[in-house]
Amino acid sequence: MHECINYKKLENGSIQCRTCSHFCAIGPGAAGKCGIRQNIRGKLYLLTYGKALAANIDPVEKKPLFHFLPGSSTFSVGTLGCNFACANCQNFDMSQIFGHKGETDLYKSLNWGMDLPPERIVKEALEAGCQSISYTYNEPTIFMEYALDAMKLAKEQGLKNIWVSNGFMSGETLDSVAGCLDAINIDIKSFEEGFYEKNCGGRLNPVLKNAKRLVKEGVWVEITTLAIPTLSDDPAMLRQLARFIKSELGENVPWHISAFSGRISWKLKNLPDTELSTIKKAYQIGKEEGLRYVYAGNVWGTDMESTFCPECGEIAIKRNGYQIERKDRRGNCAYCGAGIDGKFN
Numbered sequence: 001m002h003e004c005i006n007y008k009k010l011e012n013g014s015i016q017c018r019t020c021s022h023f024c025a026i027g028p029g030a031a032g033k034c035g036i037r038q039n040i041r042g043k044l045y046l047l048t049y050g051k052a053l054a055a056n057i058d059p060v061e062k063k064p065l066f067h068f069l070p071g072s073s074t075f076s077v078g079t080l081g082c083n084f085a086c087a088n089c090q091n092f093d094m095s096q097i098f099g100h101k102g103e104t105d106l107y108k109s110l111n112w113g114m115d116l117p118p119e120r121i122v123k124e125a126l127e128a129g130c131q132s133i134s135y136t137y138n139e140p141t142i143f144m145e146y147a148l149d150a151m152k153l154a155k156e157q158g159l160k161n162i163w164v165s166n167g168f169m170s171g172e173t174l175d176s177v178a179g180c181l182d183a184i185n186i187d188i189k190s191f192e193e194g195f196y197e198k199n200c201g202g203r204l205n206p207v208l209k210n211a212k213r214l215v216k217e218g219v220w221v222e223i224t225t226l227a228i229p230t231l232s233d234d235p236a237m238l239r240q241l242a243r244f245i246k247s248e249l250g251e252n253v254p255w256h257i258s259a260f261s262g263r264i265s266w267k268l269k270n271l272p273d274t275e276l277s278t279i280k281k282a283y284q285i286g287k288e289e290g291l292r293y294v295y296a297g298n299v300w301g302t303d304m305e306s307t308f309c310p311e312c313g314e315i316a317i318k319r320n321g322y323q324i325e326r327k328d329r330r331g332n333c334a335y336c337g338a339g340i341d342g343k344f345n
Contacts, residue, residue, distance in 0.1 A: 002145050006172040015039045018172045020141050021206035033201070034142040035097035036081035044259075048079040049146045053094050053113035054137045057081060057128050059322040060243035063164050064256050066307060067342025068183040068220050070317060071324050074162060075125035078137025079146070081110060084166050085201045086189070088228055093242055094250030095138045114215060118150035122157055132182070136164035138336040144173055151180040164210045166200075167207035174213060183220040183343070185210050185256075190225070190232040201233060208244065215249050220343050223249070224256040224297065227274045227282055238282050253293050253340035257282040258297030276311035279304070292341065311338035 006018035010145050013028040017037055024032035036047045060074045080129040082095035086192045089095055097110070133154050135147045140163045151161040160182040168187040188207060189200060215221050223245055227233040238257070245253055259274035279296045283304050286294035294306035302319055307317035314335040318325040331344035 001040075001045040001047055001225040004044040004046050004147075005145055005148075006170065007044040007175055009042065013039070013042055015042070015044050016020055017044060018170050019175065020139075020170055021168050021203065022261045023170070024166075032083075033085075034083040034139070035077065036142055038252070046080065047321065048143050050115060050117045051079060051112035052077050052116035052121075054078045055081050055114070055116055055124070055275045057130060058134065058218050060132065060134075060162070061319070061322045061324065063113055063134055063136065063162060063185050064224065064295070065183055065185055065220075065222055066256075066295060066317075066319075066336060067222065067340070069160065069343065069345070072131040073129060074132040074134045075121065075130045075318065076134040076136050077116065077121055077150075078140075078141045078178075079109070080137070080138065081142050081201065082139045083142050083168060083202070084139065087199050087265070087267035088226060088231075088260060089266040090264050091137050096266065102212055108225070118153055121150045122153045122159065125154070125159055126157060130159070132160035132162050132268060134162040134164060136162075138166075139166055141165060141169040144169075144176065148177055148180065151177065155180055157265055166202070167210045168202050171213075174210065174217075178217065179221055181214075184214060185224055186214075186227070187224050187239055188241060188244075189236050192232075193242065195232060199300050212248055215253065218260050221249065222256065224258060225279055225282075226258045226260050227279070228260045228268065229271050229274055231268075231271075233274065233282075235281060235285060239289060242286045242291060245286075246290050251290055254293040254295060255286050255291055256295045256297045257286070259299050261298070274298075279306055307340060307341065309333035310334060312336040316340050318329060 008016050015026045017024045017032045021324050022033050024038040026032050055077045058076045060072050101332045140147050163184045193204045196202045262269045262271040283294050292310040305319040309316040316333040331340045
């Protein structure tokens with residue numbers, strides 16, 4: 001366990017967690033919505049500190065990040081728990097802990113994962129030849145103290161730090177990681193408040209606010225939207241979202257529209273997989289609304305995975321799944337020399 005950074009004490013032994021935008025009021029012995037931040041004798045503790053449930057070496061494109069150190073490897077780490085309860089979650093075996101009310105005996109009985117302290121995360125990333133560390137699989141906001149200690153050590157060793165996030169962190173959390181966070185992929189799951197309330201147990205506005213702040217502060221941002229049949233695949237909604245990205249984040253912010261698979265989702269196994277025609281339509285919407293970089297996710301063998309030069313229209317970076325063919329390592333189009341937005345070194 002590790003004492004949390006952002007919380008304040010309330011009356012009668014309760015605590016308000018200030019880590020994400022739920023701002024949970026947590027009574028004695030209980031945990032917040034994430035299931036891993038517990039009120040123990042009037043102090044808030046992160047129960048998963050130093051305990052990773054998953055650690056792997058991935059291509060950075062898998063996050064997905066297509067304009068941040070493309071072609072490089074990233075050391076990926078995640079823990080138990082999440083502050084959302086998305087019905088479509090594909091990592092539900094990690095993210096969803098039963099008994100969120102936080103009984104002490106329950107938490108003593110859980111398998112928190114393998115010992116992987118921050119120092120070892122950085123050491124393994126360096127030994128594997130990775131250029132970055134990704135805090136992913138579940139929501140990094142909720143294991144922020146664990147992530148932050150690794151992030152600080154990573155920066156000292158010249159490694160970059162990446163979050164794959166639902167974007168629901170608090171302003172205090174963004175203050176805490178400022179200067180250590182280099183890139184983030186934010187799931188903007190829909191542009192409808194009702195979807196967030198019913199499908200995720202969250203809210204849309206804090207996500208939009210945080211995305212705007214991160215762009216303003218110079219963190220490299222890419223956006224992902226999962227097109228779920230009947231829930232988040234409406235063309236009008238997707239057009240609204242594309243317009244938000246263009247007007248509020250910038251035309252250079254990449255948008256990934258990913259296909260949904262019911263077979264591997266938590267609670268939506270009854271829904272069909274996203275049709276390719278839906279992804280093609282969303283891709284076209286992004287282009288029509290003026291986004292320079294639009295990508296299809298979970299769709300293989302199409303040029304919708306490749307980066308097109310926004311000036312001459314030629315393929316600047318050819319992709320096939322997570323494999324890429326780099327035309328120029330400096331981030332320029334090999335045909336016309338125009339710069340491709342992103343961070344390439």
